[in-house]
Amino acid sequence: MAVVLALAVLGPLLWDAGAEAVDTDNIMAQPAGAHLAGTDSLGRDILLRVLVATRLSIGLALLAVVITVVAGLLLGSAPLLVGRRFGRLLSAAVNVAVAFPGLLLALFFAVVFGVGATGAVMAIGLAGAPAFARLTQTLVAGVAARDYVSAARVAGVGRARILFRHVLPNIAEPLVVNATIGAGTALLSFAGLSFLGLGVQSPSYDWGRLLYDGIGVIYVNAAAALAPGAAVLLAGLAFNLFGESVAKALGVSTGPRVVRVGGAEPPVVEDTRATPSDVVLDVRDLEVVVPGQHGPVRPVRGVSFAVRRGEAVGIVGESGSGKSLTALAVTRLVGDDGRVDATRLELLGHDLRAPDTAVRQRLLGTSLAMVFQDPMTSFNPGRRIGGQLAEVATHHQGMRRRAALARAVDRLAAVRIPDAATRARQYPHEFSGGMRQRAMIGMGLMGSPALIVADEPTTALDVTVQQQVLDLLASIRAADDVALMLISHDVAVVGEVCDRVLVMYAGRIVEDLPAADLAGSARHPYTRALIDAVPDMTTDLTEPLATIPGRPVDPADVPPGCAYAARCPLADDRCRALDPELTGDATHRVACWHAGEPLPARHETDELVESP
The missing domain is CATH 1.10.3720.10 (MetI-like)
Structure with missing residues (x-):
């Protein structure tokens, strides 16, 4: 390639005159010492013309x-x-x-x-x-x-x-x-x-x-x-x-080089969390509509809840219940083919349904932190960790590159990553799974978040690292009075970390109760089935593990009445015909016609499921 490019540059300079020289005495000459490729009809040297034509x-x-x-x-x-x-x-x-x-x-x-x-x-x-x-x-x-x-x-x-x-x-x-x-x-x-x-x-x-x-x-x-x-x-x-x-x-690296900043004071970050109310997130009648094979599908239907400052709210349910899609709707990450509707969708009093503006981008970028399920795919693999964290500060807070990198190092240290300055210069694949998750939390802390949305933050981590990540989220919440919305399949984890639990099924909230009441005072049959499905130290090892019969409802084919009726041992004709509303007091709400009624014995439930 170097020879070709050199010929393209030097060919006309060296041989242009020779290539244009007409020699009528050597017209159509055969290849010889003077003309290695012969001459053309005007006696011009063919090899020189080939070299000159390179450019x-x-x-x-x-x-x-x-x-x-x-x-x-x-x-x-x-x-x-x-x-x-x-x-x-x-x-x-x-x-x-x-x-x-x-x-x-x-x-x-x-x-x-x-x-x-x-x-x-x-x-x-x-x-x-x-x-x-x-x-x-x-x-x-x-x-x-x-x-x-x-x-x-x-x-x-x-x-x-x-x-x-x-x-x-x-x-x-x-x-x-x-x-x-x-x-x-x-x-x-x-x-x-x-x-x-x-x-x-x-x-x-x-x-x-x-x-x-x-x-x-x-x-x-x-x-x-x-x-x-x-x-x-x-x-x-x-x-x-x-x-x-x-x-x-x-393919080496396109990210900026992180400069080690020793002893640098973290820059002052403007606090954007001021709001006249302690409600950080207010959601009313949230619906998400996506196109389906046979028409629009509503995987999230009429979800309403609020998250207050310093409060930890957990969302639990089986896969397909609408947990993650609710979080994506709140964070405005639903794809272009989806539509988000709500009578109210506010973060710190700002309407998230309004057209996208620089103000709203800055609000989402600094006051809302999103911790994704898989940090390996959440980070750009072609950029260094420090540069990715610094982007938040340079883009939203107007920091210069050096100050933003210093802030990134400080945030990595704040989430307990050892030798943060060195780690900031590394790529995501050089971090362990737990460290990547901490770095993802550190990215959310580059601003001054009022709400952290954590979507399955402990998936694929061993139990020790899981506990470390949960302890980190709890310490951040306690130190800065940050609200937390934790999405998880693990009812036990949510009950341990959160103040309040929202149980979702088929795109709806079917029970909203204090986490302290989760084990003993849950009233919806689905909530109690989720709790029974988690073994503990008192589980009878001679009995099969508890399971929820049947399969979750397809969002594209939600039956009339209560969506859980086909799997519920308490269901009757009323349940199959009418969908119950979410009712109750300010601390405990449930959507069930048989809320709190005792479930039949386990063997009776098995016979009910196995009967034709």
Whole structure:
């Protein structure tokens, strides 16, 4: 590759005069010592002309690749920038264009833009754009679904910044490989157009033009065709093989380098939690609607609750009950294809249903912390931990890079990560699972959060690390009077950590009760079934473990009446016909027609389930 580029730069400077020298005494000369590839019909040295043509051939091919890459990136990343609706139209157009052979597209555009070098560059560049756009679409869609992109969104980072900061750096390697290989393809295509008379025109010449001239005299002097053909072959191989090396060079790191800051005082962060009420999060009649195969689906239906300052609220239920989707709706992370409706959805008195503004982005980025289920996918794998934490401070608080990195180191130390300054310079894969989860909590503490939403924060961690993470959340809550919304499958964990528990089933809250009453005073049959399904030290080892019969309700096919009726041992005709409302006093609410009634003995329940 270095030789090819050197020839492109130096060829015209060294041999242009010799390549243009006309020698009528040596017209159509055979290869010899003075002319290693012979001469053409004007006695000009063919080898020198091949060397001089390197600049024009390589330059035009690279220009075509630039057009391909720019157009492909614009078309391929458009769905992320403009949203799903317009993105689908662009994707459909790209898919249609990909269906046509590249050569056919190149010939079509060559006719549109006209004969000549300019038209050929546009033709080859645009002909390669659909395939590059299709690759970009696929890669962008894969990365955009990662949790670290969602973490950037909840921090208030705009779509364009997410694209350039979090998406493109993580797909750079395959794109660079494809672009470099595409340069070889563009070189061959350009030579083909010139060979057909649609590219470079006389008196200019490139390898394709020289190949055309050489084919006409191939039986007189084969070297006249072989020399430019060999140049195209070798340069194309150079581009293809060079792609791997370039990709590895660019795949190192795109994140900023963290500077060790010893003894630096943490910068003062503006407190945005001031509110006339102690209610941090107020949710009324929350619904989430997503498209389904047979029409709209409501996986969250009429959820209402409030979280007060310093309060820990747990949300429990089986998979598919709507827990995580409720959290995503609150944090405004539901995808473009979903719709969030509510009569009230406020964070610190600010309406989250209002149009997206810089003020709301700053509110979400500094006053709300989201701890995702899998920290390995929540962090950008191509950036250092410290740089990812610092982004919150630089983006929302206007800190300079050094101050933001110092704040990041301070927050890592605050979540009990040893040697925080060194760890800030490491990548996510260099952290253990528990340390990544702590770092994710530290990212939320870069601002001054009034609410921490933790979605299954202890999943895939061993019990010792689980306890450490839960203790950390409890200490943060106690120290700064931060509200906590903890989502978990583990009823025991929620009962230990939280003040209040919301039990969800089929997208609704079926019971809202104090955590202290969870074990002895739960009134809904589903809540009691969840508690019985968790073994403890008093569980009879001679009996099978307790289970909940049947399967959870499909959100796309919720039956009339109480959604739990098909699995409930207390259900009757009233339960199957009428859906109970969530009623009760200020401390304990339940949605059940048979709330608090004793459940039948376990063997009776088993017989009920097994009966036809």
